[in-house]
Amino acid sequence: MRFLIRNPRTGQAEGTFDGTAPEDVGSLIQSIRRAQIEWEGAGVVARAKGLQIFADRLNDKVWREKLIEALSADTGRRTESFTEISGLTSTLQRWISYAFENAGLWQAESVMPTAIPNFTQQCARDAVPVVGVISPWNFPLLLSFVDTVPALLAGCGVIIKPSEVTPRWAFVMKELLESVPVVGTVCRIAEGGAQTGEAVVDRVDAVCFTGSVGVGRKVAVRAAERLIPAHLELGGKDAAIVFADADVESAVRSLLWGCTANAGQSCLSIERIYVQSDVYPQFIHTMREKIEGLISRSPVIEWMAPVISPAQVAVIESHLRDARAQGACIETGGCWEDAPQGVNIMAPTLITQVHHGMSIMSEESFAPFIPVMPFKTESEAVGLANDSRYGLSAAVYSSDATTLKRVSDALEASAVSLNDCGLTAFLHQCAKSPRKESGAGLSRMGADGLLRFMRKKAVLKKSAAEQADPWWYPLSSPSRN
Numbered sequence: 001m002r003f004l005i006r007n008p009r010t011g012q013a014e015g016t017f018d019g020t021a022p023e024d025v026g027s028l029i030q031s032i033r034r035a036q037i038e039w040e041g042a043g044v045v046a047r048a049k050g051l052q053i054f055a056d057r058l059n060d061k062v063w064r065e066k067l068i069e070a071l072s073a074d075t076g077r078r079t080e081s082f083t084e085i086s087g088l089t090s091t092l093q094r095w096i097s098y099a100f101e102n103a104g105l106w107q108a109e110s111v112m113p114t115a116i117p118n119f120t121q122q123c124a125r126d127a128v129p130v131v132g133v134i135s136p137w138n139f140p141l142l143l144s145f146v147d148t149v150p151a152l153l154a155g156c157g158v159i160i161k162p163s164e165v166t167p168r169w170a171f172v173m174k175e176l177l178e179s180v181p182v183v184g185t186v187c188r189i190a191e192g193g194a195q196t197g198e199a200v201v202d203r204v205d206a207v208c209f210t211g212s213v214g215v216g217r218k219v220a221v222r223a224a225e226r227l228i229p230a231h232l233e234l235g236g237k238d239a240a241i242v243f244a245d246a247d248v249e250s251a252v253r254s255l256l257w258g259c260t261a262n263a264g265q266s267c268l269s270i271e272r273i274y275v276q277s278d279v280y281p282q283f284i285h286t287m288r289e290k291i292e293g294l295i296s297r298s299p300v301i302e303w304m305a306p307v308i309s310p311a312q313v314a315v316i317e318s319h320l321r322d323a324r325a326q327g328a329c330i331e332t333g334g335c336w337e338d339a340p341q342g343v344n345i346m347a348p349t350l351i352t353q354v355h356h357g358m359s360i361m362s363e364e365s366f367a368p369f370i371p372v373m374p375f376k377t378e379s380e381a382v383g384l385a386n387d388s389r390y391g392l393s394a395a396v397y398s399s400d401a402t403t404l405k406r407v408s409d410a411l412e413a414s415a416v417s418l419n420d421c422g423l424t425a426f427l428h429q430c431a432k433s434p435r436k437e438s439g440a441g442l443s444r445m446g447a448d449g450l451l452r453f454m455r456k457k458a459v460l461k462k463s464a465a466e467q468a469d470p471w472w473y474p475l476s477s478p479s480r481n
């Protein structure tokens with residue numbers, strides 16, 4: 001299948017590419033299977049050294065520049081492209097250090113006696129042979145490697161199926177991987193769309209999927225038919241609660257970033273804000289002032305990320321249309337900036353008079369929207385925040401430690417930031433189990449991020465052949481007759 005290569009910063013199509021055909025996915029995975037045996041057998045120290053060569057290559061000026069160019073053309077964002085590459089190098093360093101500090105993980109546990117005389121047991125570990133990583137467009141490099149790095153360290157081979165919406169960086173990465181054969185033989189890339197993704201799910205031993213709820217469900221069903229594990233990181237509609245005793249100025253600063261960074265096109269964007277009535281007017285006033293200050297300093301099209309695709313533009317327009325039709329008040333923004341044909345950029349859009357009957361408060365928008373609703377009591381705020389099919393992350397602002405604790409305990413979200421938002425983008429040591437429709441499977445953060453790629457094997461031993469037969473052998477023991 002042929003795909004268009006588009007630049008969201010110019011609105012222009014810049015070529016086409018062909019997706020990897022399902023039969024070619026099969027032969028790629030066969031070659032990974034062959035290479036994985038040696039990769040796993042080499043041991044964790046050799047694998048960490050291999051990944052260090054890959055990390056050094058990423059830091060090489062020429063490769064770095066090529067990747068930044070490709071990522072910037074894919075996403076229309078230059079600063080975030082730098083951030084993605086430094087995010088990947090720090091992810092590599094973190095996991096490499098973890099592997100050295102926890103090398104014992106790769107050894108079988110010590111032999112343990114059992115309650116039955118002359119029998120012992122031991123737990124060994126081996127790697128899932130080939131993991132399929134299917135990634136989205138919004139942070140295409142980082143989200144392709146966030147699962148790949150720990151899987152490779154665990155001893156797995158990996159096939160990455162990046163998003164067809166942002167393909168250029170993957171062309172460069174393919175070349176880079178080929179220049180580091182120790183990693184490039186066990187980590188391969190198959191470009192393409194849904195069909196290529198399906199071909200991956202049909203052939204791997206486990207799948208890590210990051211993307212929308214709708215596609216995640218299809219991947220989960222397909223994986224279930226093959227009885228392979230599926231680790232799913234899906235969409236969200238993250239809520240923030242601001243209590244009257246919070247530092248409103250600081251809450252506004254962080255939430256303006258949390259709602260509009262990358263034009264709201266991050267899974268952990270804050271997409272709805274609940275503010276206690278006593279400080280609601282102050283919150284709206286401060287937010288409006290900050291937005292206007294930003295806009296007056298430089299044109300929005302210079303600092304706001306473009307909306308990635310026409311499909312995403314259609315979602316944004318439908319959420320705005322629905323909100324307006326139901327009486328929402330668009331306090332700032334809410335229309336497209338003057339930009340070249342095909343380029344879609346929107347200023348931070350502060351929206352009031354909203355309710356949960358509007359799609360802007362219930363469905364993932366992936367837009368620079370800041371919809372704000374007042375509340376009176378803590379239980380009302382928790383009820384509103386939990387009134388969602390999503391459970392990705394949330395944020396709570398208060399100066400009272402007991403309120404923060406009570407509310408974070410009550411929120412149905414897999415990560416909660418206190419007095420800030422989106423902290424899972426920077427802090428990765430704490431595991432978070434997916435909740436509601438925002439995911440399934442084991443955490444990609446914390447130690448689980450690596451352990452989920454290691455299978456346990458129980459090795460159970462009868463100590464000596466001359467020992468008496470155990471009691472469960474049928475009628476074999478004369479004493480039982």
Ligand code: NAD
Pocket residue numbers: 134135136137138139143161162163164192193194195196197198201210211212213214215216218219233234235236266267364392438439
């Ligand atoms: P998407 O679900 O449309 O696509 C994700 C990937 O799945 C792409 O590579 C696509 O080609 C592939 N795909 C499509 N159909 C497939 C099929 N039938 N079988 C296998 N693969 C298939 O998502 P998107 O639009 O690229 O990304 C945006 C979504 O990702 C948002 O919902 C966002 O919240 C979510 N996301 C979640 C996280 C997280 O960590 N929870 C992180 C980033 C993005």
